[in-house]
Amino acid sequence: MSDPTPSTTGLAGITAAAKQAPGRGLPPVHLWHPDHCGDIDIVIRRDGVWMHEGSPIGRTEMVRLFSTVLRLDPDGYHLVTPGEKLKITVEDLPFRAVEVQMTDAGLVFTTDVGDTVLAGPDHPIQVETDPVTAEPAPRVHVRADLWARIARPVFYELVEAATLENGELVIGSGGARFVLGPVGAAAE
Known part of the structure; x- marks a missing residue:
């Protein structure tokens, strides 16, 4: 069986992990328990717009992809892969x-x-x-x-x-x- 940990980190790692889900299915983020790797400058604004480093993420497909690896933990919202856990900001609900x-x-x-x-x-x-x-x-x-x-x-x-x-x-x-x-x- 191959190692499920993506070889890349940050946004590239999140994208790679999210693509592991077949079709429109969801990756098993509840089974992934990597160490917290820090914060990433992604904000889901109150109006639902996803921002990265102060700019809207314009590609709907990318927002959908990130939404599939979103998880709420006791310390806040995170994008989670088998190898990384990156905290994001959610102003209201995701x-x-x-x-x-x-x-x-x-x-x-x-x-x-x-x-x-x-x-x-x-x-x-x-x-x-x-x-x-x-x-x-x-x-x-x-x-x-x-x-x-x-x-x-x-x-x-x-x-x-x-x-x-x-x-x-x-x-x-x-x-x-x-x-x-x-x-x-x-x-x-």
Whole structure:
């Protein structure tokens, strides 16, 4: 069996490790436990734009590739390969849910990096509310400890499809029920 450790480091090593996943599958980052190698100047901004050394990463394919080796550890977000662990900065959540399809199975979200998830018990929707502004901050679980911020237009679609139960807007998906918020807060 060949050595899975890439012979390159930094961005080249991350790219090589991410390419080990067949098709659109995900590399087994949960099985990789390299030593922390330091920080890399990659920032995932609040608006979902991935930056490297102050410039946006313009290639969608590269962002998708990096997203497949992203992991949240107790000390923060990292890009992980079999041989390296590089800490990055995430201003909010690493992904954005930019589309939702309402299917017979439930709500299927698509993220800005191409992941699709069916909301349900394994992929819950959570809505936190800012105590000062009462602004909802909805998110959906994507994989491992990684979440996607639900984009405002997508959240409005959910609100439109929700039903009123005991003063709260509720939506179902994948056999689960999710509270979007009290009627006054969700409608604002």
